[in-house]
Structures are given as C-alpha cells and as structure tokens.
Amino acid sequence: MAHARRERATSANSYGRYVAGRVAQAVLVVFAAYTASYLILWSLPGDIIANITGGDATDLTAAQIAQIRHQWGLDLPLITRYFDSLGHAFTGDFGRSFTSSRPVTALIAEALPATLQIATLGFLFAVVAGSTVAILATRARSRWLSNLLLGLPPLAVAIPAFWLGLLLIQVFSFTFHLFPATGNFGPQSLVLPAITLGIPTSAMIAQLLAQGLAKALDEPYSDTARAKGASPSRVQFRHALRNAAIPALTVSGLVVGTLLSGSVVTETVFSRIGLGRLTAEAVSAQDLPVVQGVVVFAAVTFVVVNLLVDLIYPALDPRIITVAPQRRLVLKGA
C-alpha cells in the first residue's frame, strides 16, 4: 500500500507541475500578444490625429494638434507609451476609444454578452452536429451513406460564412418566416447566427472525430473489446470515442479563435450588435485603443480556453502527464 501511496503522491505532484507549466505559458502568450499588437498598431502609418478627431486634421491649428498630442501622450516616445499602457493594462485600464471617448473595457463588456450567446450556442451546435456526423459516418453500414456523410465536412469548411448567412436568412426568414433575419431581440434571433458561426467549426470537429473514430476502431484494443463479446455500439462509445476525442478536443480549443473572427462576418450579415461588429467598426475607423483591446481580449480568451483544454486532457488521457515533459524535451533538442 505504501507503494501505491507514493505513486499517487508523485502523480499529484506531476499534475501540479504540469498545470504550473501551462499557466506560465499562457501568461507569456498574452504578454506577447499585447506587446506585438501594441507596437505594430501604434507604429502603423496613418494620421492618428485625424483618427482621434474623426475627420480631417488639416483645419486644426498647430497649437490644437500639439494639445491633442499631449492629451493622448503622443509626444512621448513609443517605448515610453508602451510601458505606460502596459502598466495601465495591468490595472484593467485599456484606454479610451478615439471615436466615442468611452473606456475600451466598457465597450467590450457591453458588446460581449451578445457575442458570447451566439458563440456558445454555435459551439454547442458544432459539437453536437460534428459528433453526430462523425459517429453516423463510422456506424453507417452502407459504404455509400458513409461516404456521403464524410463528404459533408469538407463541403462545410469550403462555404464562406457570409454566403451561408445570407442563404439561411433567405430560407428560414424570408421563405418560412421561422426566425428573424436581423437584430438582437429574443432567443429566436440567436438561432441563425449561431448556426452560421457553428458550421465551419462543426465541420472541423466532424472530420477529426470521424478520422479518430475510424482509427480507434481499427486499433487492437477495439479487437480486445470485440473478443469480449462487446456490441458495435459498446466498442464505439466505450472504447473508441474517448480515444478519438483527444485530437477533437485539441481542435475545440483552437476553434475559439475561429468563433471570434467568425463573429465579425456573422454579426455584420445579421446586423447584430456584438464584439464582431465592434471590431469591424473599430478597424474601419482606425480606433487603435479599441482594436488593441479586442486583440488582447481575444488573446486572453484563446489562452484561457486552451488552458482549460490542457487541464481536461489528463482526465481523458491518463498518459498525458508523463508524456508532456518528454515531448517538450524533444522539441528543445530539435
């Protein structure tokens, strides 16, 4: 028993080390995203004064320009401004929008819930639809049906989001009057944007899961299960699915980025208020603080979700903890 206790202790210890390593990486990624986006955005060519005043800067007097420059700290060197803004960012202050003069954090906080709703719904749709297609495709008895189902994901990836959105509006809003075409009103207005957002993601999940399932069903351990007298469903759900879910889970972490960038197009097509719209407007107005805020927000979201995925891994695959440090060593050596 002492032997077992020691094994458990080292396993808890290695899980702690694994988590600490992942958290440190996450912090580093956010910092790098902040630094890169700040330095690039603020050194881009473009008339910052014109962006701030929202029009032509030519009719301003030199004194006015100097005042605006001083007010926004533009008279300081870039590197000084960077450290200054980094310090503020740590206290949760990402500056004010050029166009509305409102705090960036407030703008994001207002836009976030609407986007969160369609993103969450879209993600759930993606997981359910993707898994269903994958499971049906590997279960299908006829080769014809299986190939048809496996043909869906590449097709779905290839469809542009704006076209899909317009198509859905045409069919479900204008023809059948099932869902509203635009706006942020009520749960029904979420359905079409969520589907538009979820379909490319569902395709990725379906493809990976179908591949993983097919591979897992061919693995010797599935034969062991069959030799126990297990039914095809049992082999698929109890044995293959959990093994196949690991690569699909990795992708689920990565698609959060796709969902955020997808919201730009989706919210524009469906005329919804949200983070995507905020991004689109800030970019076209060259509202640098808002763009910067959105970039950092996206980076944080991305990093947090992937951190969660990393923390879920060991629950799905007990080998991860012992394998992960070795893999890192190999990378260093290469």
Add this chain to the structure above:
Amino acid sequence: MTQPTPLLSVRDVRIDYASSRTTVHAVRGVGFDIYPGETVAVVGESGSGKSTTAAALVRLLPRAATVTAGSITFDGTDILAAREASVRRLLGRRIGYIPQDPTVYLNPVMRIGDQVAEVLVIHKLADRKTALISAIEALANAGIDHPEVRARQYPHELSGGQKQRVLIAIALAARPALVVADEPTSALDVTVQRHILDHIGTLTRELGAAVLLITHDLGVAADRADRILVLSQGEVVEHGTPDEILGNPQHPYTRSLIAAAPSLHTAGGTFLTRARQDVSADALSPTPLLEARDLAKTFGRTDDAPRAVDGVSLSIARGRTLSLVGESGSGKTTTARIILRLVDPTSGTVVFDGEDITQLRGERLRQLRRRIQVVYQNPFASLDPRLSVGDIIAEPLRSLKLAGRGERRARAAELVDLVALPASALARKPRELSGGQRQRVAIARALSVSPELVVLDEPVSALDVRVQSQILSLLAGLQAELGVAYLFISHDLAVVRQVSDEVGVLYHGRLVESGSTDAIFDTPQHEYTRELLAAIPRGPREPAITRGEQHS
C-alpha cells in the same frame, strides 16, 4: 482418452485477402478438431496463415479478408455462418482470446479493473459493483501483484508482462471452455514468456479449458501442447504429437523449421565457429577496440531515480562479438546507446580505439559515426519508406560526404551483393521486401561506411526462425570476411550462443555475469543466468515428461 465430440471443429476453411492488385490465399483448406481440455498448438512462420485462422475463430478478421469456404463449429454453433449477435454471446464467455502484443491490446484510457470487469458486465455475469470485485480476483489469479492497486491503474503504468497477465485475466474471467492464444508471449522477455506460458497452462487446466496455442516457436509448442499442427502457406502440412513431430518429422518444411530453431540444435558448431573455419584466424590484437568503464545512467533528476545502467564495464576486441543479454529494463539498450554516443552516461567513460569518446562533440562526433554503426530491431520502422533500397544503403555515405554519386551507386550494388540480396532490390522500396530482406538492407546500410564496430540491437527478434538463422549466419560470415566487431544485444540466449565470443548478462542495470560463451552456457554462476538458460524451450531430445504424465 478424448471425448468423442470435439469442442471446436474446423473444416476446410479458406480465407482470402483481397488487395487492389491481387488476391492472396492466406488460408487454403485448414481443418482440425479440438477436444475439451486439450492443448493444440499451431506452428508456422509469419504468412503461414496461423494468425488468420485464429482471427477467424473469434471473428476478428480484418476487413480485407473474406472466408470463401469452410466451417468453424464451436459447441454446435457455426461461428462463420451464425448471426453476429449469437457469436457475441460466445465471445468472451465461452471462447477467451489472448492476443499477440500486450502493449497495444489494452485500451490506453481505461482503468485495468474496468477492462477486466467489462467482460463480466457484457455477459451479465455480474453487476457493476460485483464485477469489479471479480475483476480483482481474476487479476490475482492471472498472477498480478497488488491486484486491487493495479485495478485502478492504466495500461501505461504496467510492464509488458503485467499487461499480458491483464489480457489473460480478461480472457479467463468468464471461465471459458476454449482459449485462443495468438502468440501470447512473442512480445515478452524470455523469462517472462516462460512464466506466462506456465500460467496459461495452469489456469486453463484448473478450468478444464481447451487451448489453441498459436506460435512460431516449435520449441514452445513441443513443451506445452498435446498435439501440434504445422502450418505452411495456409495449409496444414503435418500434425501429430510433439514426439512424432520432433522425433520423426515427415514434411520437409517441418524439418527445416526444426533445423532453424536456435534452441533445438547446437550440433555441428555455431554459426560463428562455422564461419570462421574458412578464414585463417588472425591473432587478437592486445588492445581492445572498445572499452567501457563503469558506465552509469540515471533518468530523472531526483537522487533516488532508478539507475538504468549501474556500473557496467565491458570490452570488445577487434573482429569479435560481445553479446549483452537481459530482459527489457535490464539496461542493455541504454548501454548500447551510450556506446553509440546517442545518450550521455551519468558517469563512466567509453574508450574507442584508444581515444576517450565520452565527451566528443560536433564534427569529431560525426566522424566517429563512420566507425560505429547500428542495426535496429525493427526493420519495418528503421527504413525510410520513401527511399529506394539503393538510396537507403548509400545514405550514410552521402550524409558523411564520403563518396560522390557514382561511387555511392557502385558501393550500394556491391553491398547488396554482400548481404545476398538480388541486384534488382536496389530500385525497390522497403515495403516491397520481406522482413528478412529488410534486415539485410539495414545491415548493408550499416556496413556501407566500413565501420569497425556495429551495434546490433535485437537484430533478429522481429524475424521468423528460419529467417533468423539466415541472418545470423550472414552476420557471422560478414564478420569473418570483413573483420568487423559486433556488440550484439539480445534477450534470447539461444540466438546469442550462435554468434558470440563473449557474453555479458545484464540484470537491473548491472552486469551480473560475463565470460566466454562456453563458460556462460556450461557453467553459469549467477542465479539469473540460470533462469535465462532454463527459459530456453527444451526441444526434442528431452520430451516434456511432466505433461505426458498428467494425461496418462
């Protein structure tokens, strides 16, 4: 002696493998009976159809395979014709299956206990709670230590031997009437092999279960079976009791199998002595080609980390062979990798041709690679599938910039000839070659840069016995001809005896015994060496008396 009705009756089974180009007739009319409680061994090389036959018995044939004729009747049910659901009722419950390679046949993300319990749950022999208790019992019966702890662990936390015991527990948990064991120990160490085979024997005897033992090792079959079927190219070429098969083999194929089995003959000298007969023995040079002193290697940072290699010293003379024997985890491969300078020792030195190479770096280390080469165990994984054989053989010449394009081509042709492959092999891809041919390619590649030492890491373990003996003979011949020294790593003492001047026995990272081959085999000093020797199947001269007694 046996009951009139067979438990399993196989009649004229024919199985084809269809590929896009050709159809391979893997099994061509195999038929046999197994009566309750008896052990029948099916012996043959890879490609003989023995594993395909076993897979058909448990309906686990790969998709490319089709049964074109015949019947397999188990206790009144035709396994090939019956509905899937009725076959499922037999599998796991009345027919237990022990697969070949324990490392891949357990679900990596499922706890051991659940995997054993599952078979009881499927057949409703227990509910969820009692199934786990029965599973722990089954694990204990299969010889797993601390079964209640192991039940909560995952496969990667167990050794190969333990995993095989788990698979045995799965196969026997429902107390089946027939156990199909498909090469149950080929992936395991010899000493573990013997324990596992003994255990399968004891457990099935207690259950009164019949066993179909699939094996490539005639020695193993002779030791453990009541009857032996010899399979060649999908047909039963000979069957009989072990004494009949080994004492008076009728078919030429059976005779060639017996002749090739390293454990079954030592008469007429080893490959080594025979190869050296034709060459004038040159005097041993006084300084060894390679000398390793006090090698130690620990993995992990902590002080109490286990020592994979613990104070190993050895030396190899020019043109001679030193073999390191031990089971997995004994440190033999790590020792070889230290000598190859692929891993750094924690302490100790390696001296090659008078020069301390332990600290060599950069270009000088690269140049050392020319003088020390390696051949790996698995000829399927160690050859780049996209390169032609000619390119594979010439690659060391190219990467060490030792020859121009034309020269390389000429050298590759020469080497292909040296390892007795046809010249046409040069243009082929590895997948078009058999396992033995691939290993010849790997040997030719190692020899391409005229090394002084070749490390052979289990070079024949993945090969059939007859191919094994061809490769061993080739290695011995090449050594006599080229004067290259070998560091031969193996778990199989019978193989080692064929090619070694000196033998070192590694156990838990320590060199527990070393000396000339004759000394090790004739007067083993260490307990572990004696156990290794005992693990070699006995063979025809000493028929398995104990088993015969039990059946009379």
